[in-house]
């Protein structure tokens with residue numbers, strides 16, 4: 001017999017369990033929308049270049065869209081694509097009535113301005129929630145019109161699965177990117193958390209993290225957040241996706257880890273998301289949700305999509 005595994009104290013917030021619940025609601029909303037309006041949600045994912053991680057994510061998004069019964073298009077463009085060519089594709093997709101959601105996979109090649117591409121996407125098709133209009137809607141509380149960035153929205157679903165009422169809790173977000181850190185901080189603020197945004201210039205990050213009832217890590221540094229940075233009983237949401245060498249799996253092999261030292265943090269936290277199997281799975285589910293939401297609004301039946309995010 002093998003040694004009994006020490007079981008972590010924290011509850012594991014499993015993307016494998018929560019994401020399918022969202023996907024089931026997406027499928028039901030898609031059926032209602034199609035039955036009542038004849039509209040089939042359509043998602044277009046655009047990828048430029050050959051980055052292998054991006055290729056995997058984009059393939060997964062396309063497969064999930066098909067599983068949800070959407071019209072799904074993946075536009076794979078060569079690395080040498082010019083900004084003007086990419087903008088022309090976005091303009092076509094903006095005008096295409098089959099398409100309700102457009103996602104330009106980031107990062108884009110250096111010679112293309114991400115800001116220009118994101119700003120070119122019709123805000124009502126911007127299922128990534130990154131366009132200036134959607135960021136403005138998020139910040140000013142226009143939830144009924146906004147499309148909210150998928151990873152942050154997924155983080156909130158995961159945190160609320162443990163603590164449905166986040167009101168008054170101290171939330172610390174480590175990272176201030178436009179795609180994760182800033183929008184997740186705004187979502188937490190909208191839930192009445194007291195929010196701190198930490199970043200590379202933050203002094204004494206461990207003690208800032210220790211003040212958090214809800215700790216969101218979106219840094220991009222493998223296992224940076226240690227067990228003794230975590231307040232006992234806190235909810236830890238680990239957004240990081242970092243590939244590190246895994247010689248134990250064989251020469252040249254790698255594995256995924258988060259920004260949190262999971263083994264340490266799981267001894268202290270009340271609840272924690274794993275990597276893989278955590279926020280990443282929720283991100284894809286929220287992308288599908290945003291696509292039905294966008295299609296429902298376009299069809300004049302916003303309540304069909306809105307139901308996905310309510311209980």
Ligand SMILES: NC(=O)C1=CN([C@@H]2O[C@H](COP(=O)(O)OP(=O)(O)OC[C@H]3O[C@@H](n4cnc5c(N)ncnc54)[C@H](OP(=O)(O)O)[C@@H]3O)[C@@H](O)[C@H]2O)C=CC1
Nearest residue numbers: 151175176177180199200218219220239240241279280283
């Ligand atoms: N699971 C999912 O669905 C997704 C996962 N990710 C993953 O999440 C992670 C973050 O992504 P993203 O937000 O795009 O990353 P960015 O690189 O855009 O931002 C990283 C942030 O972390 C901060 N930071 C860097 N080093 C430190 C440090 N030593 N101490 C404190 N803060 C630091 C930076 O601060 P400063 O601003 O001062 O430079 C910056 O604000 C990555 O691992 C990425 O792969 C991203 C998107 C989706």
Ligand SMILES: Nc1nc(=O)c2c([nH]1)NC[C@@H]1CN(c3ccc(C(=O)N[C@@H](CCC(=O)O)C(=O)O)cc3)C=[N+]21
Nearest residue numbers: 057104105106107128150241276277278280281283284
């Ligand atoms: N415009 C844009 N929107 C994004 O939302 C976006 C992006 N660009 N660029 C890259 C990041 C990263 N991202 C992930 C999505 C899913 C997983 C995911 O499914 N992860 C699984 C499996 C990971 C694996 O095995 O490789 C897991 O964590 O279990 C991870 C990361 C979305 N991003």
Ligand SMILES: [Mg+2]
Nearest residue numbers: 106107177179
């Ligand atoms: Mg980035």
